[in-house]
Amino acid sequence: MAVTHTPHPGRIVHRRARHPLGSRARRDAAVRTGAGVALWSGLLLVSYWWATGGGVGDVLASWAQALVSVGRLCGLVASVLLLVQVVLMARVPLLERAFGQDRLARDHRIIGFTSFNLMWLHIVAITWGYAGGSTPNVPAMLWRLVVDYPGMLLAAAGTVALVLVVVTSVKRARRRLRYESWHLLHLYAYLGAGLALPHQLWTGQQLATSPLRTLFWWTAWGAAAGSVLLWRVGLPLWRNARMGLRVAEVVPEGPGVASVHLTGRDLHRFDHEAGQFYTWRFLGRKGWTRANPYSLSAAPGPHHLRITVQDVGDGSRAAHDLRPGMRVLVEGPFGRLSERARTQPKVALIAAGVGMAPIRALAEGLAYGPGEAVVLQRYTDHPLYAAELDWLADKRGLRVLRLPGRRRGPHSWLGHGLGPVSDLDALRFWVPDIAERDVFLCGPGPWGDLVVRDLRAAGVPESQIHSETFSW
Template sequence: MTTTLAPPAAPRAVLPVTPKWWADAGAGVAWVSMLVVLALWVANDGVQDLGGAWPDALTSLGRLTGLLASDLLLLQVLLMARVPLVERVFGQDRLARWHRWIGFSSFHLMVAHIVLITIGYAGAARTDVPGELWELVVDYPGMLLATAGTLLLVLVVVTSMRAARRKLRYESWHLLHLYAYLGVGLALPHQIWTGTDFTGSAWSRAYWWTLYAAAAGAVLVWRVGVPLWRNARHRLVVDRVVAEGPGLTSVYLRGRDLDRLPVRAGQFFQWRFLDGPGWSRAHPYSLSATPHTGVLRITVKDLGDGSARVARLRPGTRALIEGPYGRLTGEHHSGGPVVLLACGIGVTPLLALLGELHLAPGQATLVYRAGSEAEVAFRAELDWLARHRGVRVVYLLGPRARRESWLPASAAGLSDAEALRRVAPHVAAADVYLCGPEAWTVAAAAAARTAGAAPARIHTEQFAW
């Protein structure tokens, strides 16, 4: 079925542009928080205790590792809270990398905290380590809760390892990771009741209570409050479902006041369809058409249980959303050429971008990588964009090259950068947008940099979790 590209139904509110310096400011705040924790530990005799007897030294190091682990855990909660400012500044790709790094770092610090505190306390009391650990868990206030929280965090960390992730469905992984909130909530309160660096200093209490409140408030507002309000206001329902090709389905949705939905082309939502059991598991789908036509459209490839259900949706089915997320947008495009590189279903957000960017004829080149002609989606819309808006569309079809490359085997004789210069001669002066599987996107981004594109003008959205 061919769908025409409709003009905007109504003027949209102008969305604010995110200042670029906010990224440096946000990263600076995170590092300052770590320095504050270190300063509070020093102020509470942390350094002096290092020069004492070995049990005191181990206990002091245990306090420091515990404080750093707590700070990183709360920073991780803020990263998970879907705060729009954080999402717009850093984007999902960078947040995912930071989330993983901070998660493993806080876990290792937490393990070091447990080991050092237990050995230090055992040395001071002249008892055996297993007996001291048992006493800490059973007799100290809040430690049973902390033990339960630690076990939940261990579960989250184990399922975050690449080997485990490859064996899990996205739905299962996403559900397990929600236990991270519960794990943090159970693991940290013992600090309030027994932590020397909490009970012994008014400045420490003020800092930690502020950080706790910020983390909890962000989750309640942005993960609970705003989605509830937004769904109550817009009341999205399935309008129609269209088969676009083998295993590829588009869903068109209507709702109220969609011109007030603060979304840009290229972004995605977490979607839940109220079509029966399993509706509580959200799935990330990008908009595949510009979001200012009075209709939202997503296009889903059948890759698993959740995505397979999309093809069976009926008109009138309610849809719940969280978002919008992602920074694969034209927010900072100030004119000039653009090169868009898509692989497979990654064409969907780029198709939406092409409908929204203000471009002169010939300024846009879309390079579409697919396994075969049958796998090319939205051929009619791409032809329309080529005819009416001067978009240059280049199809790269065929099996993958037998090396790490974004190219098909038929072009494997060229280097990745040289092939890109041939299909998009103006790439060095362009904003480059990429979307596709993780390994393909990494190779395509490397080719763009080698071909002369400025790293700050390369924008990615990877299909990875």
């Protein structure tokens, strides 16, 4: 039987928020502050232990001792940052809800490159110092360290794994890779971190010179490993066993775009919200082991979910050929593009192309009264969900502003036909009270950057701009 998604009047008209406005946003802000304090406390603590353990004195003693001492400090800081990277990738719900996937990915990238650079400084400085500060002796000393010192061979293998991750994370390399391949290669970061542990325990004497230091490092490594096992492995297994998701129907939405309707058990028991996304694996098709991120394109129901997929790659192309009854595995939900981030009674929803998927879900799932929500929909030829948005406009007072046509140029996020008016003036004309609204934004990265530029110029505070992009 065909499955269609028509919003149910009794379910969405006069929808009320389940939480007081802004309460979860304030809690998430407190979590972000706490996470920052924990990170800097860890870095300061290991730096303090290095300084009080003779690190400063060794720097002043001799060239060779200074190299070894600086190398140790770089190794300690790099180790802390490496563990932070692991936790950021572990899908910890508390962090996912507080930061959102886009910000976690950005912080993970910054911390990752910093940790990687410090790791190389650690290797170079330690090896050079052990070689007595003599450059010609460095190759022979590096060989001795890798072959003769406990745990160093494993650490070398871990370094190779981390190099692979970092190289494929450079923007130029990412552009040459499919998302699915990049995602698979990125998992080598776990291997690299795991292989470094024996080296730290066996050769890092400063790690075990006091019970407090031993407790700190074992707790840090245990928390990182436990986070991966619990949130990256255990929770998805439990959720998928409970949800029992299967494909119900694939419905074309436009050229190269289709919605996948899914059914499952007791979906209302899970903490997903309109606007969030899962990573999806469709069993029974080629390449099912590779996960693809797709947003919910309708408010989640007790037995029904919907995603919308655009044909832009191998995984998304295969999604158009799914068959009813196929089993589906998911990880998530992820993202702060939801009611959770909201702080204002009024909202503006802005999207381009298939970025309309989470915005369409928000238009249904958010709590608002007539006139309190406006949608700005950018599209080239075919507006997605036109009938559904019209229905929401009629039943809930949603204001829909469609912005067709190709973009005016690389520095504009709007289409042709507006005349000489600037993007900012057009935005202020269409939504005069934009600074008093929460703005939810989804679309291609460069396009979204232009929208955010104008939102800031229009006086919208950063805390009221909630964006998600297609970039990775």
